Amino acid sequence: xxxxxxxxxxxxxxxxxxxxxxxxxxxxxxxxxxxxxxxxxxxxxxxxxxxxxxxxxxxxxxxxxxxxxxxxxxxxxxxxxxxxxxxxxxxxxxxxxxxxxxxxxxxxxxxxxxxxxxxxxxxxxxxxxxxxxxxxxxxxxxxxxxxxxxxxxxxxxxxxxxxxxxxxxxxxxxxxxxxxxxxxxxxxxxxxxxxxxxxxxxxxxxxxxxxxxxxxxxxxxxxxxxxxxxxxxxxxxxxxxxxxxxxxxxxxxxxxxxxxxxxxxxxxxxxxxxxxxxxxxxxxxxxxxxxxxxxxxxxxxxxxxxxxxxxxxxxxxxxxxxxxxxxxxxxxxxxxxxxxxxxxxxxxxxxxxxxxxxxxx
Numbered sequence: 001x002x003x004x005x006x007x008x009x010x011x012x013x014x015x016x017x018x019x020x021x022x023x024x025x026x027x028x029x030x031x032x033x034x035x036x037x038x039x040x041x042x043x044x045x046x047x048x049x050x051x052x053x054x055x056x057x058x059x060x061x062x063x064x065x066x067x068x069x070x071x072x073x074x075x076x077x078x079x080x081x082x083x084x085x086x087x088x089x090x091x092x093x094x095x096x097x098x099x100x101x102x103x104x105x106x107x108x109x110x111x112x113x114x115x116x117x118x119x120x121x122x123x124x125x126x127x128x129x130x131x132x133x134x135x136x137x138x139x140x141x142x143x144x145x146x147x148x149x150x151x152x153x154x155x156x157x158x159x160x161x162x163x164x165x166x167x168x169x170x171x172x173x174x175x176x177x178x179x180x181x182x183x184x185x186x187x188x189x190x191x192x193x194x195x196x197x198x199x200x201x202x203x204x205x206x207x208x209x210x211x212x213x214x215x216x217x218x219x220x221x222x223x224x225x226x227x228x229x230x231x232x233x234x235x236x237x238x239x240x241x242x243x244x245x246x247x248x249x250x251x252x253x254x255x256x257x258x259x260x261x262x263x264x265x266x267x268x269x270x271x272x273x274x275x276x277x278x279x280x281x282x283x284x285x286x287x288x289x290x291x292x293x294x295x296x297x298x299x300x301x302x303x304x305x306x307x308x309x310x311x312x313x314x315x316x317x318x319x320x321x322x323x324x325x326x327x328x329x330x331x332x333x334x335x336x337x338x339x340x341x342x343x344x345x346x347x348x349x350x351x352x353x354x355x356x357x358x359x360x361x
Contacts, residue, residue: 040308043301047315051099054319058326059091094219097283098325098338099318100227101216102290104234104280106317107310109291110298111238111273114249114305115266116175122292123157123277126182127189129288131160132281133212134189140208141200149211150226150282157278160185165270172252173266214287214339216325223283230279238272242307245269249305287339289346290317296353320345 059071064086073079074087109122123129135156136149168174168181197205238245244265247255255262277291294317302309321338324345328336 037306037308040302040306040312044308044312044315047312047319051315051319051322054322054326055095055099058095058322058330059087061326061330062086062091093221093224094216094325095322096224097219097227098216098322100224100231101280101284101287102294102317102319102321103314104227104231104276104317105287105290105321106294106298107235107238107314108273108276108280109317110295110305110310110313111245111269111276112291113295114245115269115273116178117249117251118175118179119296119299120292121175121179123273124288124291125179125186127160127164127185128157128274128277129281129286130186130189131163132157132278133286134193135159136212137193137208138196140211141196141204144204146211153212154278154282157281158274160189161270161274161278165267172263212285213337214285214342215337216284217329217335217337219284227279227283230275234272234275234279237268238276238310239307241265241269241272242305242310246305285337285339287321287342289342290321293346293349294320 056068056071060066060068064082066083066086070079070083071087074083075092078084079087105123108128112121112123112126113119132153133156136153139149139152140146164178164182164185165173167185168178170177244255244260247258247260248262248266248269252262255265280287295313298309298313298316299305302312320342324341325338328338328341332341
């Protein structure tokens with residue numbers, strides 16, 4: 001009888017663990033998990049440091065140039081009246097608003113991309129920003145009242161998102177159907193805006209368009225307080241559902257076998273993503289590409305979505321927004337709104353990324 005050779009047993013996959021490579025892969029060992037979260041925390045510190053450096057630099061330039069030392073003195077202690085007025089009344093609210101708006105949009109994009117398992121989904125495509133823009137545009141043209149414009153924009157974003165959700169929901173929600181309904185809603189709202197353009201005088205149309213374009217030039221402390229309150233409300237809910245979001249991003253079967261109520265969790269996450277995008281649009285106007293580009297960049301850097309990677313996504317979104325605002329306000333032949341600068345950055349980025357992706361395929 002020939003001796004049989006002992007074969008080492010193949011390692012068994014853990015229950016519920018995803019097979020194959022995935023950009024959302026969950027690493028199970030505590031050592032790798034520690035290393036992963038440590039690197040993400042380091043990236044957060046680097047992004048915060050860069051944001052602080054850009055903010056200080058931005059407060060030194062403008063019609064009234066200031067030294068960095070004077071800016072830091074005004075921030076940490078007490079400076080002369082002129083410096084404090086320029087820093088606290090003119091420049092700091094704009095920087096804080098830009099950072100918080102970018103943070104809200106980027107995290108909203110990450111949530112929508114996780115819920116739909118689609119890297120190309122953002123509030124712009126689902127119809128959130130389209131509903132906000134159409135509601136604000138029609139409101140201004142009909143009433144000429146800008147006092148309630150943020151409220152109208154916010155209601156328009158929320159109402160459109162809920163309409164898209166319930167139109168796309170037949171039994172269980174299909175993420176692909178949600179995207180298609182969102183695109184259809186976006187087209188319908190675009191047609192309504194086109195009708196209003198032909199219905200009202202051109203000077204009113206230009207005025208309404210200028211009010212809704214994404215810009216931080218009208219920033220105030222009340223706007224900063226409003227979006228900060230919105231983030232305080234939404235961020236804890238998003239972080240509490242982050243594990244469920246990661247499992248949903250891996251697949252509905254994985255989430256269901258882990259004991260997660262997929263439909264209920266998905267609805268909560270859609271509401272949080274809508275809230276973040278709506279509150280950002282209501283205070284800063286229509287700013288595209290942040291919600292689409294930033295989650296994609298952060299996912300390439302850190303892979304799986306975690307609480308720390310969601311925070312990193314928000315911080316990188318804030319950093320991108322304030323950099324774009326500084327470039328548009330001070331380094332262009334004429335002042336350019338932040339939305340235009342971000343579009344000029346985001347569109348070439350995706351053209352390059354998807355061209356390379358198609359070549360690899």
